[in-house]
Amino acid sequence: MTTQITSQTTPGWFAGLGVGPGQPGLLPVASLDVLRGADVIYAPRSRVSQASVALAALRDLDFPAGRVQEIEFLMDGDDARIGGHYAALAEQIAGQQRQGLNVAYLTIGDAMTYSTLGYLVSALRRAAPDLPRRVLPGVTSYAAAAALTGFPLGEGRERVLILPCPDELAELRADIASHDVVVLMKVGRRLPVVLDLLSELGLLEHCALAHRLGLDGEVILPSLESLRSDTLPDGPDAARLGYLSVLLIRGVRPGRFA
Numbered sequence: 001m002t003t004q005i006t007s008q009t010t011p012g013w014f015a016g017l018g019v020g021p022g023q024p025g026l027l028p029v030a031s032l033d034v035l036r037g038a039d040v041i042y043a044p045r046s047r048v049s050q051a052s053v054a055l056a057a058l059r060d061l062d063f064p065a066g067r068v069q070e071i072e073f074l075m076d077g078d079d080a081r082i083g084g085h086y087a088a089l090a091e092q093i094a095g096q097q098r099q100g101l102n103v104a105y106l107t108i109g110d111a112m113t114y115s116t117l118g119y120l121v122s123a124l125r126r127a128a129p130d131l132p133r134r135v136l137p138g139v140t141s142y143a144a145a146a147a148l149t150g151f152p153l154g155e156g157r158e159r160v161l162i163l164p165c166p167d168e169l170a171e172l173r174a175d176i177a178s179h180d181v182v183v184l185m186k187v188g189r190r191l192p193v194v195l196d197l198l199s200e201l202g203l204l205e206h207c208a209l210a211h212r213l214g215l216d217g218e219v220i221l222p223s224l225e226s227l228r229s230d231t232l233p234d235g236p237d238a239a240r241l242g243y244l245s246v247l248l249i250r251g252v253r254p255g256r257f258a
């Protein structure tokens with residue numbers, strides 16, 4: 001889509017949208033309204049994925065899919081490369097806004113919870129502080145996982161910790177010991193050793209896991225009592241069960257399970 005640039009052109013808006021964990025029905029109505037008014041819709045995907053997971057969360061919904069542009073997102077641990085990547089994307093989006101185009105950017109789960117959108121919003125703030133932008137929240141993967149498994153994320157004055165899985169098991173052990181509930185994200189390849197730790201602590205029956213919520217290969221486990229690192233579920237996604245997964249852990253407190 002092209003727009004003639006004149007001094008009278010009204011800048012378009014930018015909106016970052018959390019599209020939920022995977023189920024199309026969990027997209028907020030406000031976000032769907034924004035999508036329908038967007039001229040450009042950026043759908044990020046990882047370099048190891050054939051398609052955008054965020055875009056898959058919109059399947060069967062009525063929105064202008066012909067305006068979607070899939071782009072790779074960068075999360076390789078190199079702060080300089082990440083910064084450069086999102087600075088360049090911010091300049092591109094700012095240019096589109098100045099042409100009068102409305103731009104939406106999709107992100108899986110919630111818009112600002114362990115999301116690449118945070119990098120982009122910061123870059124836009126630096127590159128184009130004068131242009132309109134907003135962020136609409138979405139449903140987090142752990143909220144959906146808790147609802148599907150009947151796992152209370154917090155009761156009374158319980159302390160809840162949300163974190164990416166540590167590389168060092170000693171850190172995770174300490175986190176579990178000091179909190180009532182631990183929400184473990186970005187588990188990935190560490191899943192087998194995490195399961196071993198939970199087994200050692202006697203917590204497997206008090207944990208739940210959700211994998212690829214609402215997507216092909218979905219796995220929902222309300223309890224991990226029968227799960228061990230050497231008995232992962234059979235199937236094509238068995239080796240990758242830790243990816244696109246959230247693990248809910250409840251530590252044992254005196255009398256908690258009496």
